[in-house]
Amino acid sequence: MAFDLAPAPARPEVIRLTDVSKRFVVRKDTSIKERIVTLGRAGRRHRQNFWALSDVSLDIRAGNTIGLIGHNGSGKSTLLKVIGGIIQPTSGQVLQRGRVAALIELGAGFHPDLTGRENVYLNASVLGLSREETRASFDDILDFSGVGDFIDTQVKFYSSGMFVRLAFAIAVHTDPDILLVDEVLAVGDEQFQRKCLNKIKEFQSQGRTIIIVSHALDQIEELCDRVILMDKGRVAFDGIADAAVERFRELLEEGSGKVAARPEQVLRAAEIVSVDVRGADGKRVGDLETGESFRVAVTVRGLRRLDEWALGFSIDTASGVLALASNTSMLGATVPPLREGETVTIEIDVDSAHFNPGSYWVNANLHGISESTSHALMQGAEFTVHGRSDSLGSVPAEVRFR
Numbered sequence: 001m002a003f004d005l006a007p008a009p010a011r012p013e014v015i016r017l018t019d020v021s022k023r024f025v026v027r028k029d030t031s032i033k034e035r036i037v038t039l040g041r042a043g044r045r046h047r048q049n050f051w052a053l054s055d056v057s058l059d060i061r062a063g064n065t066i067g068l069i070g071h072n073g074s075g076k077s078t079l080l081k082v083i084g085g086i087i088q089p090t091s092g093q094v095l096q097r098g099r100v101a102a103l104i105e106l107g108a109g110f111h112p113d114l115t116g117r118e119n120v121y122l123n124a125s126v127l128g129l130s131r132e133e134t135r136a137s138f139d140d141i142l143d144f145s146g147v148g149d150f151i152d153t154q155v156k157f158y159s160s161g162m163f164v165r166l167a168f169a170i171a172v173h174t175d176p177d178i179l180l181v182d183e184v185l186a187v188g189d190e191q192f193q194r195k196c197l198n199k200i201k202e203f204q205s206q207g208r209t210i211i212i213v214s215h216a217l218d219q220i221e222e223l224c225d226r227v228i229l230m231d232k233g234r235v236a237f238d239g240i241a242d243a244a245v246e247r248f249r250e251l252l253e254e255g256s257g258k259v260a261a262r263p264e265q266v267l268r269a270a271e272i273v274s275v276d277v278r279g280a281d282g283k284r285v286g287d288l289e290t291g292e293s294f295r296v297a298v299t300v301r302g303l304r305r306l307d308e309w310a311l312g313f314s315i316d317t318a319s320g321v322l323a324l325a326s327n328t329s330m331l332g333a334t335v336p337p338l339r340e341g342e343t344v345t346i347e348i349d350v351d352s353a354h355f356n357p358g359s360y361w362v363n364a365n366l367h368g369i370s371e372s373t374s375h376a377l378m379q380g381a382e383f384t385v386h387g388r389s390d391s392l393g394s395v396p397a398e399v400r401f402r
Contacts, residue, residue, distance in 0.1 A: 012097075014178060014209050015060040015083060020092030022053040022078055022233075052078040053089070054233040062177075063207040067214065067224035067241060069248055074230040076213050077182055080104065083211065084180045098177025098209075099128055103168065112156035112317065112358070116147055116166055119155055123167070127174045137173045144195075145169035156318060156358040160382045163318045163359070165192060172199050179203055182213040197223075217245050269306040269373040270338050273299040275313070275364045275380030278347070290387030291354045298364045298380075299345045302338030308369035311335055311346055318359040324350070355385045 025048070052075045060066060068076040081087045082094060084102040110119045120141055124134040142151055145166040147158075155163060172179070181200070200223065203210055214220055220227060220241060227244035229237035229251075237247045276297040279285045288294055296313050312327030326348070328335055335346055360383055365376035 011061040011063055013059055014062045014097050015058070016093075016095045017056055017058045017083070018093045018095075020053055020056045020079075020082060020089045020094060021051060022075075022082060022087065023090040024050045024052055051233050053082065056092070056233075056235055058228070058235070058238075060209060060211070062209055064226055065204055065210045065212070065224045067212050067220040067227040067244070068230060069214070069217065069220060069227060069244065070230035070236075071252070075233040076230045077104075078233075079230065080180050080182050080211060080213050096178065099175065100178045100180065101127060101171045101174045101176035102180040102182075103171050104180060104182040110155055110163070110167065112321075113154055115153060116151040116155055116158070119166070120151075120170055123170045124174065127171065129174055133175075141166075141169045141173050144173070144199075156356075158318055159359050159384065160318055160361060160379070161192065168192075168196065172203075176208065178209045178211070180211050183215070217248070221245060268375055269304050269368055269371060270300055270302050270309065270366055271375045272364050272366060272377040272380070273301050273343065275299075275362050275377055277362060277381050277383045286383050288355075288383055288385050290357060290385055291352070293349065293351045293353075294383075296348045296350060296362060296364075296381075297345055298348075299343060300338065300366060302340055302342045302344075304340045306338040306368055306370060306373065309335060309338065309373075310367045310369060311364070312367070313348060313362060313364045315355075316361045316363065318361070323355060323360060324353060357385050357387050359384050 056075075056079060068079060070076045078087070080102075081104065082089050083096070084100055084104065085094075085096075086102060086104065110123060114122065120138060121131065121134050124137075125131070129137070142148075145162075145168075147162055147166050150158065150162060155166070158166070179200070197219075200210060200212075204223075210223075212220065212223060224241050227237075227239070227241045228235055229244045229248050231251060236251065237244050276284050276299075277286070277288075278295040278297050279288075280293055280295075282295070285294065298311060298313065300311070310328045312325070312329075314325035315323045317323055336344065338344065361379045362381040362383070363376065363378045364380055365374065367374050
């Protein structure tokens with residue numbers, strides 16, 4: 001019996017980047033007053049160019065699952081947005097073929113005052129589906145999201161989990177040729193994460209092209225047949241997953257001066273362990289009434305001594321709009337020094353905050369003053385405000401006609 005030993009034809013290219021660079025301008029004058037003072041030539045001294053990408057060239061073929069890894073600020077998310085056409089490069093060329101679905105900011109196209117059903121049609125149209133295509137996929141989207149009877153409820157009343165599930169369901173049902181994923185697998189509960197992974201594996205079996213940005217190196221090794229390591233805006237390694245992950249750990253070791261088994265072990269002075277929303281009695285709560293006072297409790301652990309530091313928090317609506325933020329510097333408050341291994345909980349009282357009914361996320365961040373260090377915990381807690389309001393948005397008001 002004879003066998004045809006001729007090599008299989010190469011799969012077609014679906015993405016090609018040639019000498020792509022992306023520059024951002026960072027302003028050092030942050031207030032309107034400072035910008036007015038520094039107008040003209042003097043203003044140039046208050047601007048600094050930051051090159052997020054520098055001369056990146058890549059060829060990606062159909063059916064590949066590509067992982068993008070690197071430390072924070074290495075350019076991997078910027079590269080993903082350039083590939084998806086979300087931002088344009090400063091120089092270089094980006095070519096792609098096929099329909100692209102970008103799971104980068106889930107629900108970015110949602111309108112909080114529209115129902116889930118209306119947002120399905122709105123978001124799907126943004127992602128390139130016609131009304132007929134959306135109608136044909138609607139039942140599958142609804143089933144995948146698990147939103148059920150809440151599909152005709154305004155999404156501002158959704159829990160954060162419902163919001164994310166619906167957004168993911170829409171994106172993966174646009175029948176994409178190229179799927180871009182940025183840390184989406186890190187959100188939601190364990191059941192939802194398994195559903196995401198299963199959908200990605202289904203896409204792999206169908207021969208679709210997938211590009212994933214993730215700090216979860218075990219997921220990268222499991223899912224990707226090729227991994228690109230980014231460092232300071234450039235491609236530091238491009239090859240098989242095991243070798244790329246090993247090179248990443250070498251970079252971390254070079255940067256810290258210590259052996260780094262995992263990227264999470266890059267040394268910082270302190271970290272935020274948890275964020276809780278508590279009632280006036282100090283007990284954790286997940287539901288509040290409009291106008292009810294509450295506390296934001298942030299637990300911080302010292303990894304080494306930190307004499308001076310600041311703590312801040314912010315509260316976002318389910319659609320990612322900032323509703324409230326403050327920090328110890330703005331409040332004129334100080335926090336005690338942290339010792340190595342010490343865990344402290346800082347509570348911030350929030351009074352007279354009349355949030356409109358809906359779901360909200362709480363984020364926290366710390367910043368070192370005596371030394372340069374920082375850590376943030378995004379979406380560390382969530383709560384739902386119940387009640388009635390005659391106005392829209394996150395801040396209610398007494399509205400009347402004259």
